[in-house]
Amino acid sequence: MLRDITLTLAVLGIVPGVGFTVLYGSTSPWWRSAGGRHLMSFSLGATMLFLWWSLEFLVGSYPGRQVLRLVLAVSFVGLMWWRFLVLLHLHFGVFQRHFHEDGDGEGSPRRRKTDLPPGG
Numbered sequence: 001m002l003r004d005i006t007l008t009l010a011v012l013g014i015v016p017g018v019g020f021t022v023l024y025g026s027t028s029p030w031w032r033s034a035g036g037r038h039l040m041s042f043s044l045g046a047t048m049l050f051l052w053w054s055l056e057f058l059v060g061s062y063p064g065r066q067v068l069r070l071v072l073a074v075s076f077v078g079l080m081w082w083r084f085l086v087l088l089h090l091h092f093g094v095f096q097r098h099f100h101e102d103g104d105g106e107g108s109p110r111r112r113k114t115d116l117p118p119g120g
Contacts, residue, residue, distance in 0.1 A: 003057065010053040017047030038079075038086050045079050048072060 021043050030036035052072055055062070088094035 007054065007057040010050050010057065013050035014047060014054065017043060017050055021047055034086050035090065038082055042079050042083065045072075045075055049076070 021040070024030060024043070025040060028036065030040045049072055052068060085095075
């Protein structure tokens with residue numbers, strides 16, 4: 001019974017994950033900001049995790065299982081660090097002296113107005 005509940009939850013996580021990824025990906029310029037890129041990446045990663053979790057329950061052992069598990073683990077560690085660094089940057093101003101968001105969404109070095117010499 002617990003196995004069935006867990007599988008149901010995994011499958012229920014796939015539906016909004018795919019829905020969000022498809023709708024947000026097709027209706028929003030998510031690639032233009034660090035927050036949008038992260039939101040899309042995290043949603044896609046979570047959806048992949050639910051898909052993998054469902055496969056584990058439905059199929060059991062399959063070729064490449066350990067490799068897929070490793071790729072997901074590395075991806076989520078990277079996503080969590082990215083999430084943490086974006087938070088530090090956006091809400092606490094960390095790294096602000098070195099990078100900022102341009103209109104095209106790419107970070108580039110810049111000087112703040114307060115860093116300019118007098119009259120500059």
